[in-house]
Amino acid sequence: MADFTQSIPEPIADLPTLAGLLKFWNEEVCKKARAGKSFIYSVVLATDGAAAGKNVVFFKDTESEPLEPKLLKDFPGTLSDDEVENQIAGIEEKENLVVRSYSIVLLGGEKRWVAFFDAAPAVKSPEPATAGNGPAGNMTFDATRKAVLNRGQPPVAFLRELVAWGKTAPESIFADQPGNEKDVYASVTNELGPFGDIFHRKACMLEVMRVLAGFESSWDWNEGIDTTRASADTPQNSEAGAWQVSADSLPFGQDLKDLVQREVGNLNGVDFQNAMKTKHALAMEYVARLMRHTMKHNGPLYKERGKFPANLQGREHSIYPWLSRDAVAEFQQRLTT
Numbered sequence: 001m002a003d004f005t006q007s008i009p010e011p012i013a014d015l016p017t018l019a020g021l022l023k024f025w026n027e028e029v030c031k032k033a034r035a036g037k038s039f040i041y042s043v044v045l046a047t048d049g050a051a052a053g054k055n056v057v058f059f060k061d062t063e064s065e066p067l068e069p070k071l072l073k074d075f076p077g078t079l080s081d082d083e084v085e086n087q088i089a090g091i092e093e094k095e096n097l098v099v100r101s102y103s104i105v106l107l108g109g110e111k112r113w114v115a116f117f118d119a120a121p122a123v124k125s126p127e128p129a130t131a132g133n134g135p136a137g138n139m140t141f142d143a144t145r146k147a148v149l150n151r152g153q154p155p156v157a158f159l160r161e162l163v164a165w166g167k168t169a170p171e172s173i174f175a176d177q178p179g180n181e182k183d184v185y186a187s188v189t190n191e192l193g194p195f196g197d198i199f200h201r202k203a204c205m206l207e208v209m210r211v212l213a214g215f216e217s218s219w220d221w222n223e224g225i226d227t228t229r230a231s232a233d234t235p236q237n238s239e240a241g242a243w244q245v246s247a248d249s250l251p252f253g254q255d256l257k258d259l260v261q262r263e264v265g266n267l268n269g270v271d272f273q274n275a276m277k278t279k280h281a282l283a284m285e286y287v288a289r290l291m292r293h294t295m296k297h298n299g300p301l302y303k304e305r306g307k308f309p310a311n312l313q314g315r316e317h318s319i320y321p322w323l324s325r326d327a328v329a330e331f332q333q334r335l336t337t
Contacts (some may be wrong), residue, residue, distance in 0.1 A: 053099040082221070089156035091115070101250065131143045143326035144207075148214030158219045158242075162209060163229025163334045165284045173288050174201040184208055184291035184301065191323040195218045203331035205288055208301075209243070210327065211249045212287070215300040216244040222277045241276030243287040245297065254295040260285060 073091060075084050091162055145153045176195070179181050179237045181256045185195060185204070192204045216239075217223035225238045236248045248268040249255050261281045276283045295301035 003268045017065070024261065046118065049165055051089065063298045073115045074116070079113065085157035086155050088115045089160070117225060135215050141330070143324055144210060145332045146322075146324055147320050148211050151214040152219045154214060158213070158221075159210070161280055162206050162284065163331065165281055166206050166331070169202070169285060169288070171198050173292070174198060174205055177292065178199075179323065180292070182294050184295060187295055187301065188320070188323060191320055192325060192328055199332050199335050200328070202335055203328045205291075206331045206335075207323055207328045209284065209287060209318065211241040211322045212298060212300055214322075215319060216298065217242045221280060221283070224273075225275075238269065238273055241272035241283045243276075245276055245283075245287055245290060247272040249290055249294075252297070253289060256286065256293070259289065314332055 040289070071087075075087055079087070086224075091259060133134070134174070141159050144159050148154050159305060175198075180186060188204065188208060189195075192207065195201050213219050219242060221242050223241060223244060224237075225233055225240070239246045244302050246269065250260065250267060250272075257267060258273070259282070263279060264271050276286070290297060291301065294304050298318065
């Protein structure tokens with residue numbers, strides 16, 4: 001898991017002490033041990049084993065030359081993981097910091113979230129104008145934070161998860177399917193095409209997912225059943241998660257069934273709902289695969305391009321007016337850095 005670990009016999013009671021500890025390890029131990037490179041990963045509160053109740057420091061290689069944790073920020077232990085991530089993302093963006101790690105430590109007898117930032121990121125070559133702002137490796141989310149309808153702006157933490165998933169997602173999910181008119185790529189050709197290499201195709205998919213999640217849930221991973229539906233709720237038709245998919249979409253593709261069976265262990269509607277809320281990577285892969293089979297499962301994908309009355313094909317009903325080529329360029333840059 002890490003190159004170095006160190007258990008601290010007594011809980012650290014204040015952030016300055018913690019900062020000093022990391023500075024010592026960074027400069028005296030890690031720098032010397034690895035010929036000038038720095039190693040800093042996270043500080044956690046051990047919950048079991050010989051180090052239970054102690055602060056454990058983990059280090060690993062970083063790509064930059066010596067780091068110093070110049071700024072530490074603690075958050076109340078009462079915040080949820082998502083709330084903490086959003087606060088950290090806001091600080092990083094507002095103050096032009098690079099977050100190095102964040103985790104729970106024991107401070108003053110309480111479990112607290114702590115984030116470690118590099119307060120003076122190295123200046124690198126600027127990005128192309130279409131790729132957003134900020135130095136390479138520290139580009140802030142700009143075009144991809146464009147508001148969607150009346151849903152506001154997508155949280156930075158949500159965008160980060162999209163990019164992280166896009167970097168590792170199987171390329172087959174994004175491959176060209178000539179002649180497939182039901183495919184989401186065919187539907188957004190005018191807005192985002194023509195499609196280039198695999199990174200561009202991935203970026204276009206992420207942009208569709210960004211806008212669709214805004215329509216469907218306001219980017220809420222835990223969004224539940226659509227309360228406006230007239231029909232009775234069942235385990236199969238009950239929507240869940242950021243993209244409001246339901247188990248009755250499984251018949252659209254064998255790959256959808258195989259994916260859920262592998263990740264959830266069954267095709268039960270209730271378990272499907274829970275998984276779409278809690279297993280974010282699964283939710284992202286599922287909706288991406290689903291959109292290669294059909295757009296009819298999500299109204300904002302289908303209304304403008306389907307047989308709907310004119311009053312259901314406006315900007316308030318459809319993703320298409322909200323798609324952005326600048327956002328695609330930003331996603332593409334993030335995928336390749």
